[in-house]
Amino acid sequence: MSTSDIQKVQQAQLHSTLWDMANNLRGSMEAYEFKSYILGLIFYRYLSEKVEKNAHLLLKDDNISFEDFYADNDEDVRNDFSSDIVESLGYFIAPQYLFSHFTKVLKETNSFDIEELDKAISAISESSLGTQSQHDFEGLFDDMDLKSTKLGKETKVTYYYGQEKTATTYNLARMNMLLHNIQYQHFEIANGDTLEEPAFMDKKFSAVVANPPYSAKWSADKKFLEDERFSPYGKLAPSSKADFAFVCHMLNSLDEDGTMAVVLPHGVLFRGSAEEQIRKVIIRDYNYLDTVIGLPANLFYGTSIPTCILVFKKNRPNKDILFIDASKEFDKGKNQNLITDEHIHKIIETYKNRQDVEKYAHVATIEEIEENDYNLNIPRYVDTFEEEEPVDLQAEFATLTKLQNESQNIDEELDKYFHELGLK
DSSP states (O other): OOHHHHHHHHHHHHHHHHHHHHHHHHTTOOGGGGHHHHHHHHHHHHHHHHHHHHHHHHTGGGTOOHHHHHHHSOHHHHHHHHHHHHHHHSOOOOGGGSHHHHHHHHHHHSOOOHHHHHHHHHHHHHHTTTSTTHHHHTTTTTTSOTTOTTSOSOOOOSOEEEEESSHHHHHHHHHHHHHTTOOGGGEEEEESOTTTSOSOTTOOEEEEEEOOOTTOOOOOOGGGGGSTTTGGGSSOOOTTOOHHHHHHHHHHHEEEEEEEEEEEEGGGGTOOHHHHHHHHIIIIISOOEEEEEEOOSSOBTTBOSOEEEEEEESSOSOOOEEEEEOTTOOEEOSSSEEOOHHHHHHHHHHHHHOOOBTTTEEEEOHHHHHHTTTOOOGGGTSOOOOOOOOOOHHHHHHHHHHHHHHHHHHHHHHHHHHHHTTOO
16 A cells, blocks of 8 residues: 555544534534634644654653553653653643543543533643743633533433343343443343332433334322422323323433433324323423434334424423324335335434425424313324315216216127026
């Protein structure tokens, strides 16, 4: 491989790393706002590599790496070493804050901690305090506000929690973690009944996802009216349909700025009695429901019914609800319907844009929801009706008359043959 080819590969790897780091940082920030963060990352890499090269030269005769040197020596030795680099470069970056260290962690864990980068940037300025270079590094990264609320909170996910009642599915869930390179130290899945014996009640989560059993039975014991998960709604989900019991449980576990998505049967959108009451409290009193997405029928193993995804958020600034009817967006499979990447992309883009799309999506006001008495049946909000071509009754009647005459002629012809054969 030529030198130019190697450089191209290195540039591609750098581009990929910067992009991954940027995506971890970006959160809900618009692309045009993010320019200073990209430039800041590139400049930080430049400063970091200069420190590494300088440290390598100073340690060349000792035949030890910068990282090992820092780990093997006490604070006084490390301070003398950092002072030598500050005298040469005007600043210092410790091994745990080097750009190369961040990229290594990103490759190993597929996560990137904004707080660690914030500490690293602060450490650069602190390393120059009281030196001739102090003025040059003061406020150097002010445009790169890593405490901005628009950025991702901390790290894409650092720890996973889950609970599953069925032993086989519980084991599959743990296998799934390991198959997706989630190390055992980074997840905890409990084997138990989520509604009757909930785990992790002392925790709140920034992201909650679930596909609970559809319309499962549960005890609906009156004691649960005193349970913090269910008491705000005044009524319990019926014993024959635990769908909203799972919803209430998960909403209780959701952090104040978290997002929750759950797959449920369509019945939760319009069924009455206790479920209607819970629906009203969720929407009218708490404004938690953000989006309703209708999915195609026969999409999941074990059931052919159409399902929907409900997306919930706390502290929503708006009071409207986005309805997406993706029920006709699928490819026909041999045994099941399939949602392609193209269909998923359309759903996601519609969700992000949050605008009306003819025969596909509608942003319903709270007034519309109230007018429908909190019935969330998707056809009430997204009109997918296709007008049929007008029927020419005269032409159809003429065709019918012609067919009847032809049929009569055929019957008369057949009678002749039957008569010749001596058949009645």
